[in-house]
Amino acid sequence: MSNAEAQVVQEEIDLGMANKVIDKYINMKGALMPVLQEVQDAYGYLPEPCIHLISERLNVYLSQIYGVLTFYAQFHLEPRGKYIVRVCMGTACHVKGAGRIGDTLSELLGIGHAETTEDLKFTVEHVACIGACGMAPVIMVNEATYGSMSVQKMNEIVEKYRAMD
Amino acid sequence: MAAIEEQIRVLICQGTGGLASGAKEVELAFRAEFEKHGVDAKVGKRCTVVGTGCRGLCANDVLVDIVIPGQEAVTYDFVKAELVPQLVEEHILTGQVVEKKKAGPYYQKFLEKQMRVVFSRCGTIDAESLEDFLAHDGFVGIRKAVTMKPQEVIEEVKKSGLRGRGGGGFPTGVKWSFCAASPGTDKYLICNADEGDPGAFMDRSILEGDPYGLIEGMMIASYAIGAKNGYVYVRAEYPLAIKRLQKAIDVCYEKGFLGKNCLGLGFDFDLRIKAGAGAFVCGEETALMASIEGERGMPRPRPPFPAVRGLWTKPTNINNVETFANVSYIFYRGAEWFASIGTEGTKGTKIFALTGKIKHTGLVEVPAGITMREVIYDVCGGILNNRKFKAVQAGGPSGGCLPGEAIDAQVDYDSLIKAGAMMGSGGLVVMDETTCMVDIARFFLNFTRMESCGKCVPCRIGLKIMLDILERITEGKGHPGDIDLLQDMCFDIKKASLCGLGQTAPNPVLSTIRYFRHEYEAHIEHQRCPSNSCKSLLKFEVVEAACKKCGLCFKVCPVDAVRWEKGQLAVIDKDKCTRCTSCYDACRFMAIE
Numbered sequence: 001m002s003n004a005e006a007q008v009v010q011e012e013i014d015l016g017m018a019n020k021v022i023d024k025y026i027n028m029k030g031a032l033m034p035v036l037q038e039v040q041d042a043y044g045y046l047p048e049p050c051i052h053l054i055s056e057r058l059n060v061y062l063s064q065i066y067g068v069l070t071f072y073a074q075f076h077l078e079p080r081g082k083y084i085v086r087v088c089m090g091t092a093c094h095v096k097g098a099g100r101i102g103d104t105l106s107e108l109l110g111i112g113h114a115e116t117t118e119d120l121k122f123t124v125e126h127v128a129c130i131g132a133c134g135m136a137p138v139i140m141v142n143e144a145t146y147g148s149m150s151v152q153k154m155n156e157i158v159e160k161y162r163a164m165d
Numbered sequence: 166m167a168a169i170e171e172q173i174r175v176l177i178c179q180g181t182g183g184l185a186s187g188a189k190e191v192e193l194a195f196r197a198e199f200e201k202h203g204v205d206a207k208v209g210k211r212c213t214v215v216g217t218g219c220r221g222l223c224a225n226d227v228l229v230d231i232v233i234p235g236q237e238a239v240t241y242d243f244v245k246a247e248l249v250p251q252l253v254e255e256h257i258l259t260g261q262v263v264e265k266k267k268a269g270p271y272y273q274k275f276l277e278k279q280m281r282v283v284f285s286r287c288g289t290i291d292a293e294s295l296e297d298f299l300a301h302d303g304f305v306g307i308r309k310a311v312t313m314k315p316q317e318v319i320e321e322v323k324k325s326g327l328r329g330r331g332g333g334g335f336p337t338g339v340k341w342s343f344c345a346a347s348p349g350t351d352k353y354l355i356c357n358a359d360e361g362d363p364g365a366f367m368d369r370s371i372l373e374g375d376p377y378g379l380i381e382g383m384m385i386a387s388y389a390i391g392a393k394n395g396y397v398y399v400r401a402e403y404p405l406a407i408k409r410l411q412k413a414i415d416v417c418y419e420k421g422f423l424g425k426n427c428l429g430l431g432f433d434f435d436l437r438i439k440a441g442a443g444a445f446v447c448g449e450e451t452a453l454m455a456s457i458e459g460e461r462g463m464p465r466p467r468p469p470f471p472a473v474r475g476l477w478t479k480p481t482n483i484n485n486v487e488t489f490a491n492v493s494y495i496f497y498r499g500a501e502w503f504a505s506i507g508t509e510g511t512k513g514t515k516i517f518a519l520t521g522k523i524k525h526t527g528l529v530e531v532p533a534g535i536t537m538r539e540v541i542y543d544v545c546g547g548i549l550n551n552r553k554f555k556a557v558q559a560g561g562p563s564g565g566c567l568p569g570e571a572i573d574a575q576v577d578y579d580s581l582i583k584a585g586a587m588m589g590s591g592g593l594v595v596m597d598e599t600t601c602m603v604d605i606a607r608f609f610l611n612f613t614r615m616e617s618c619g620k621c622v623p624c625r626i627g628l629k630i631m632l633d634i635l636e637r638i639t640e641g642k643g644h645p646g647d648i649d650l651l652q653d654m655c656f657d658i659k660k661a662s663l664c665g666l667g668q669t670a671p672n673p674v675l676s677t678i679r680y681f682r683h684e685y686e687a688h689i690e691h692q693r694c695p696s697n698s699c700k701s702l703l704k705f706e707v708v709e710a711a712c713k714k715c716g717l718c719f720k721v722c723p724v725d726a727v728r729w730e731k732g733q734l735a736v737i738d739k740d741k742c743t744r745c746t747s748c749y750d751a752c753r754f755m756a757i758e
């Protein structure tokens with residue numbers, strides 16, 4: 001990214017929310033992770049200017065922050081969809097056909113694991129276990145859990161969220 | 166407020182499973198009906214709707230108990246909002262139990278062989294209510310513990326025989342004594358609620374269903390060890406658990422139960438939640454501490470052990486959620502009582518998460534030492550669709566697969582290890598004849614390879630190479646000698662890895678080779694998958710001799726590739742078939758291969 005472009009991006013992002021989060025944690029030991037988590041909650045992902053801001057204000061090297069960001073599955077450096085569809089690929093779900101559920105979803109949305117549709121509506125993620133194994137196979141859309149999934153049910157759920165804006 | 170014994174209580178399961186099945190709508194429906202009929206006045210009692218934690222039978226949610234004083238509680242399953250008016254009009258207003266909607270005899274069986282200690286409050290009390298907790302012996306344990314000296318508290322835990330429920334099974338009292346003996350006054354207490362083990366969800370249930378119980382267990386530990394600061398490290402995939410626990414912590418602070426001079430009992434304890442960020446390896450103690458400190462969650466060599474040099478370099482004690490939850494009962498009911506349950510080497514109860522091809526998937530709490538057969542057949546109703554039991558995978562990615570012959574093994578730490586698996590956190594995944602054991606080994610290896618932190622070469626690269634070999638085998642491209650190569654690699658990786666992840670990652674491969682070698686051989690020598698599960702080896706054809714002409718495959722096929730008419734054999738159109746395996750899973754007669 002050239003400097004000029006970087007500046008354009010920077011201007012678009014309001015750093016107010018990020019500053020607020022940092023204010024809350026600035027004197028706490030081990031502030032980095034909670035700050036990253038809450039800034040991500042506020043923006044939906046971690047925009048580059050926010051990362052720079054966190055680095056400056058918490059006095060942590062950028063390299064260290066990126067080290068953390070790339071280590072944990074839950075940090076995202078790109079904008080994500082409005083509806084995050086998490087497909088459980090854990091043992092219980094695998095045994096009950098999670099692979100097929102995941103394939104169906106990819107077919108319906110045209111995207112695979114860790115991808116986002118162009119209209120920023122859906123992001124698909126394959127996760128290790130949602131903790132509702134008794135209802136395997138399981139998916140989550142944002143915070144709503146759907147159990148005993150079938151190909152048919154997957155169709156219905158995607159339709160439902162497609163129809164919402 | 167009327168005492169709990171005099172109220173009519175409607176207990177609605179609002180664990181994750183309950184909520185996913187519509188528990189909120191059911192609750193609203195009850196409230197609306199109560200309002201509409203003026204129920205309180207009509208029955209002359211207060212009618213209370215209570216949102217409880219998980220009962221363990223999430224597949225049958227929404228579960229509702231109606232408890233009328235002086236009568237036996239009645240459980241209804243699969244409750245939908247539409248059913249609520251009938252329940253209120255018949256059961257609550259006229260005392261007529263709606264027999265048709267009652268949970269079947271299986272529910273009684275499900276509970277019969279269980280011994281619900283840690284779970285005694287989960288599913289019976291309002292998880293968010295401190296009053297309910299106190300009315301059910303809440304904080305009795307900690308009040309007893311503080312009448313003893315810290316050293317005596319630790320002795321009591323040793324006497325109980327409690328071993329850690331997080332996987333290793335290390336004696337809890339002994340672990341506490343290490344940390345207590347470390348010099349210095351700045352000590353930390355951590356609850357490991359990372360529950361990274363796919364297929365296990367008991368910790369989540371405790372957090373959601375009895376958060377105050379966990380806090381009490383941690384208070385006892387903090388008093389015994391002299392740790393003034395505590396963290397609960399909860400995985401971020403558990404939003405409801407985090408919410409409920411945070412609420413419980415807030416209430417405890419408000420009432421002065423946490424913080425300075427807890428409960429007025431003369432010790433200080435601060436407790437806060439730290440949300441994880443999605444890395445299995447963070448369940449390992451040293452990685453977990455690195456993660457709290459805001460670093461990458463990478464394990465470090467031990468010694469120094471956390472009890473000597475842990476979080477922020479201070480002495481630290483880490484236990485699992487279920488371990489802490491057990492502690493308060495040990496004090497409330499006594500170490501002798503606890504030690505009288507279970508086997509020689511494993512005391513107390515253990516919670517298992519039963520999933521996979523089993524009739525009633527769920528969370529069950531049983532006395533240690535009960536056999537696998539009792540758990541699978543008596544408690545959980547046996548195998549789904551009456552298929553044949555093939556294997557049970559115990560202990561998650563670090564455990565192993567046990568074959569049908571091992572079904573009479575006892576479930577305790579030592580018997581499971583002898584059989585080649587381990588208790589781990591208590592996940593039991595049941596498999597039938599449609600599950601391919603090579604594929605299961607591949608599945609686990611894929612998981613551990615992705616979750617390897619990458620610090621050790623054998624773990625980072627060795628697992629990847631093993632995975633490649635297994636993938637080849639499931640595609641029918643295995644080489645002679647692959648099995649021996651896999652075994653050799655397993656031993657080397659186990660020996661040369663730094664942390665438990667690498668040291669145990671080969672276990673699923675070793676145990677499946679040990680018990681199911683013939684399946685590996687069938688893949689390698691005959692390009693055949695005996696369980697008809699490896700997709701690239703499946704032909705998707707109807708076996709005429711086995712087909713019972715039932716049409717199930719026709720109904721489930723999402724792309725209309727199955728042709729079938731009543732009384733006719735089914736035929737699969739190979740051009741249309743997308744190899745999705747829907748029909749294969751649906752067929753009760755193993756007539757598709």
Ligand SMILES: Cc1cc2nc3c(=O)[nH]c(=O)nc-3n(C[C@H](O)[C@H](O)[C@H](O)COP(=O)(O)O)c2cc1C
Nearest residue numbers: 329330331357359360361448449450484485488665
């Ligand atoms: C890779 C790895 C992952 C682990 N994940 C968990 C976990 O999710 N929850 C847990 O309680 N223990 C986990 N453990 C075990 C813990 O490191 C530790 O032994 C345990 O929390 C101690 O508690 P206990 O003595 O009460 O069992 C894991 C260990 C390893 C090596």
Ligand code: SF4
Nearest residue numbers: 620621624662664667
């Ligand atoms: S064994 Fe694997 S997970 Fe453990 S420290 Fe080594 S590389 Fe990391």
Ligand code: SF4
Nearest residue numbers: 712713715716718752
């Ligand atoms: S489901 Fe099985 S038995 Fe039934 S028609 Fe299809 S192939 Fe035949």
Ligand code: FES
Nearest residue numbers: 088090093130133
């Ligand atoms: S394995 Fe899918 S929810 Fe646990």
Ligand code: FES
Nearest residue numbers: 180182183219220
């Ligand atoms: S969530 Fe309702 S029984 Fe588990």
